Amino acid sequence: MDNVKSLPRAQPAAVTAANEPDGFQFAGSRRDSLRRKLVERSVHAVLFLCAVISILTTTGIVITLLGETIQFFGEVPIVDFLTGTRWTPLFASKSFGVLPLVNGTIVVALVAIVVAVPIGLLTAIFLSEFAPARLRGIVKPVLEVLAGIPTVVYGYFALQFVTPILRDIFPQTQIFNVASAGIVMGFMILPMMASISEDALRAVPSDLRQGAYALGATKFEVVSRVVVPGALSGILAAIILSISRAIGETMIVAIAAGLQPQMGFDLLRSMETMTAYIVQVSLGDTPQGGIEFRTIFAVGTLLFVMTLVMNLLSDLLVRRYREAYE
Amino acid sequence: MINLRIDTRASDVAVSPSENGQSDVILMTRNLSFWYGNTLALESIDSDIRPREVTAIIGPSGCGKSTYLRCFNRMNELIPGARIDGSIIFRNKDINDRSVDPVEVRRQVGMVFQKPNPFPKSIYDNVAYGPRVNGYKGDMDEAVETSLKRAALWDEVKDDLKKSGLALSGGQQQRLCIARALAVQPDVLLMDEPCSALDPIATTRIEDLIRELREQLTIIIVTHNMQQAARISDRTAFFTVAESGAGTLVEFNETQKLFTTPADERTEAYITGRFG
Numbered sequence: 001m002d003n004v005k006s007l008p009r010a011q012p013a014a015v016t017a018a019n020e021p022d023g024f025q026f027a028g029s030r031r032d033s034l035r036r037k038l039v040e041r042s043v044h045a046v047l048f049l050c051a052v053i054s055i056l057t058t059t060g061i062v063i064t065l066l067g068e069t070i071q072f073f074g075e076v077p078i079v080d081f082l083t084g085t086r087w088t089p090l091f092a093s094k095s096f097g098v099l100p101l102v103n104g105t106i107v108v109a110l111v112a113i114v115v116a117v118p119i120g121l122l123t124a125i126f127l128s129e130f131a132p133a134r135l136r137g138i139v140k141p142v143l144e145v146l147a148g149i150p151t152v153v154y155g156y157f158a159l160q161f162v163t164p165i166l167r168d169i170f171p172q173t174q175i176f177n178v179a180s181a182g183i184v185m186g187f188m189i190l191p192m193m194a195s196i197s198e199d200a201l202r203a204v205p206s207d208l209r210q211g212a213y214a215l216g217a218t219k220f221e222v223v224s225r226v227v228v229p230g231a232l233s234g235i236l237a238a239i240i241l242s243i244s245r246a247i248g249e250t251m252i253v254a255i256a257a258g259l260q261p262q263m264g265f266d267l268l269r270s271m272e273t274m275t276a277y278i279v280q281v282s283l284g285d286t287p288q289g290g291i292e293f294r295t296i297f298a299v300g301t302l303l304f305v306m307t308l309v310m311n312l313l314s315d316l317l318v319r320r321y322r323e324a325y326e
Numbered sequence: 327m328i329n330l331r332i333d334t335r336a337s338d339v340a341v342s343p344s345e346n347g348q349s350d351v352i353l354m355t356r357n358l359s360f361w362y363g364n365t366l367a368l369e370s371i372d373s374d375i376r377p378r379e380v381t382a383i384i385g386p387s388g389c390g391k392s393t394y395l396r397c398f399n400r401m402n403e404l405i406p407g408a409r410i411d412g413s414i415i416f417r418n419k420d421i422n423d424r425s426v427d428p429v430e431v432r433r434q435v436g437m438v439f440q441k442p443n444p445f446p447k448s449i450y451d452n453v454a455y456g457p458r459v460n461g462y463k464g465d466m467d468e469a470v471e472t473s474l475k476r477a478a479l480w481d482e483v484k485d486d487l488k489k490s491g492l493a494l495s496g497g498q499q500q501r502l503c504i505a506r507a508l509a510v511q512p513d514v515l516l517m518d519e520p521c522s523a524l525d526p527i528a529t530t531r532i533e534d535l536i537r538e539l540r541e542q543l544t545i546i547i548v549t550h551n552m553q554q555a556a557r558i559s560d561r562t563a564f565f566t567v568a569e570s571g572a573g574t575l576v577e578f579n580e581t582q583k584l585f586t587t588p589a590d591e592r593t594e595a596y597i598t599g600r601f602g
Contacts, residue, residue, distance in 0.1 A: 133406075207443035211503070214399060215456035215510055216433035225459065230446050 065304060068297035075291055081298060087261040087277075089295045090286065100261035101299060104178070104271035108253055109246035111182025111267060112189060116242055119186075120193030121235065127194070128201040129223050147191035155255030158184035163256065170268055176258025179267040185252050189242045196241060200234020201227055237314040244310035248303065250275035274303050352377040352514065352544050353398060357412035359572075360393055360402065367393045369572040370412070373563060377513075380540050382559035382581065383548045386596065389565040390573020391548045395516050398546065399435040400428040416514075433460055436512035440519045442499035444491030444506070449474075449483050452491040452502055456510035469509055476542075477505035478535050497528025504535065515539065517547040521554065533558050552597060556585050564593045 073081070076096045084097015123143070127136055162180040167173045173180075204227050212222040228235070258270030259280050272280075278296045286292045353375035360368040368390045375381050383391045396402045397414055400421060413420045421431045444452050453470045462469060470487070474480040479501040483489070491502050500520055507515060517536075521529040536545060536558050549555050555562050562585070563578040577584060577593045588594040595601050 205443070207439060207441060208445055210401065210404070211439065211443040211445065211506075212455070212459075213404060214401060214432055214437035214439075215459065215506065216429050217455075217459040218429055221459045225455065226445055 062304075065297055065301050068294050069301040072291070072294040072298045075294075076298075085263055087272075089292050090281075094291075096295065098274075098299060098302065100263050101272060101274045101277050102302070103263050104253075104257070104261065105247055105273040105275070105303075107178050107265060107267070107271060108182045108185060108257060108273055109243055111179060112185035112246040112249075113239070113243055115183055115186025116190045116193045116246075117239055120190045120238070120242070121197050123190070123194040124197035124201055124235075125223060125228065128198045129219070129227060143191045143194055146187070147195075149188070151188060151249065151251035152255070154184050154188050155181075155252040158252055158256035166268070173268040174258070174270050176256060176260075176270040177268050178257055178271050181253050181255075181257035182267070184256065185246055185249055188249070188252065189245050192245060193238050193242045196238035197231070197235050200231035200238065203234065204230040233317040233320050237317040240310050240314040240317070244307045244314070247310070248275065248307050250279060254279045274299050278303075351375065352417060353546075354415040355397070355412065356415070358394075358397065358414060359411040360390070360397065361409040361411075362405065363407040366570065366572040368397075369568060369570065369574050371575045373575060373578055375514075375544065375546060376561070377544045378540065378542075379560040380536060380545045380547060380558055382555035382562045383546065383565060384550075384552055384555050384562060384596075385565035385573075385576075386567065386601070388573070389567050391565050392518050393573065394565065394575075395518055395546060395548050396437075398514065398516055399432045399437055401432075401437065403428065433510055434512050435514040435516060436507035436510055437516040438500070438503050438507055438518070438520045441523050442496060442503050444494070444499050444502050446490065446492055448488050449491050449494070449502060450487040453505050453509050456506060460510060473505040473509035474502075476508050476539070477501045478531065478538070479505055495528070497524050497531060500524060500528070500532060501535065504532075508539075512543065514544045514546065517545060519548050519550060522550060529554075552585075556581060564588075564590075564596065566592055566596065 081096050081098050083099065084095060085099045086095035086097045087100045088095045123139075127139060131139065158180045159176075162184055163173065163175065163177065166177065166180055208226050208230060209222055212226045217225070253273045254276040257273060257276060259272050259276060260270045261272040261277070262269070264271075278299055281293065281296045351374040355371050355373045358368060358371040358373075359366065371394060383395060385391050393402065397410065398416075398421075402408045402410065410422060414422060416431070416435070419426065445455060447455070450470055453473050454466050457466060457469050471480060471484075474483065479498060482498060483494070483502075491499065494502060500523075504515075504520075521532050524532065533554065536547065539545060540560075547555075547559065559581045561579065562581040564576045564584065565573050566576050568574045577588060577590045579589070584593065585597055588597060
């Protein structure tokens, strides 16, 4: 056996083939088996390479982000960055408190969630439990189209369509405002919310529905007391992924929410989100290499950490929810 | 909506005792046919189910045993394209009548499924589900305890009522499902091969339980296992697949008679193991 191990890799198969009794030997089987081995190996190698590329890319991005961020924190104390409420890195009197950007990001995301979660969840419940197959066949593709609209289009839709309506209702609304961006962002993430929740609802075994019906539950009682609770962790995961998507969304806020970093919860005013700030600096005339430019890496790292935590949380929930039915 | 329960109380009095002294019939099918889409699954079934007896339904795969069973609590109508014809009389009232709410039927005709299907909730909430959706106003703790005792599960779980129903063993889960069905206080309990997913010891416990419950309610049980039918049932219905492909009722008689002196040669062939 030791001998075989020390031979080149393709050899053991050939040895086995040769040792087989004649009755089991097919014409050319030795060459075929070599070729098969070769194909198997190269497929394996190509797939592995692709996996490695994506891992390397991610690692590269993280290293770049962290490198620049560490340099940034060499000049600006991390505590000032995380607790300061004035963000004016591009002005003469520089201040690096990131909270106004975080505030803007969270407020826009909250507005989006308030729009997307109820509508998305009810849509999912309707599609999975109530809609006849034919109607479902129409609604689902429409939702998917909604998911395929480029975000820049949503951005202009917010600015050109939703903002004027808001200004008609609330005259004090600023041209760039959080409400408009948040509402439209809600519609953008709605398909994702609906689709993940629907998957979660459909994953609830039909045995459970039958069991509930057999106890004299009405359709509403089956859905509200068995199916939705059974899918709860999947639904929570959908909500968290939606929040994470809302936090990372850039185009809509850059176009419709404005570029004024400020604290507060006034939805009719302009606010700047973390993503919008990164766009502003990377497209503007801020010289590279300076502290002003490095701010975007610090902000980017913070954004990355926030979405990473969100995604890990949703992963955890999905795993727990899968266990429930095994 | 007509309240079936009031109807049944009234009709209890009117039921005439049959020749062997038992009150007559609780469920009766006449000319019952059933289609899945265009496929005829049951053809013209006439049958009488007697109260406080265990009726076993046996027959080869695809003979419509489960379909027949599910007609009694109108579970089949949850299947798109299903169609039913003929009548099912539950104590003088056709359960498929337009005036009858299926929810009302299912409150009186409970069901236990082939695979244990406890809700992903605590043991307590599993049992309390039925009473809750049916607007039970009494003491819920007591209702849960009574039902678990009737299902012979109480002693095993009384200290752990908050534990998830899914954490129990297969046999315990099935008894939990029986407790859950009993909590609604049905008059009839349908059981669709309740032991097929269980080991022999768990099966024995369920069979003992069925014998005890027989004192209190009417049980109709579909089983693949002829020995089981012989052990636990008072009467047995033998279904088979007719040449048309539809399920038909061949013979329905006292269990002992059906297994010792079958009237139909198809029954004999099946119980002696020559087909099915």
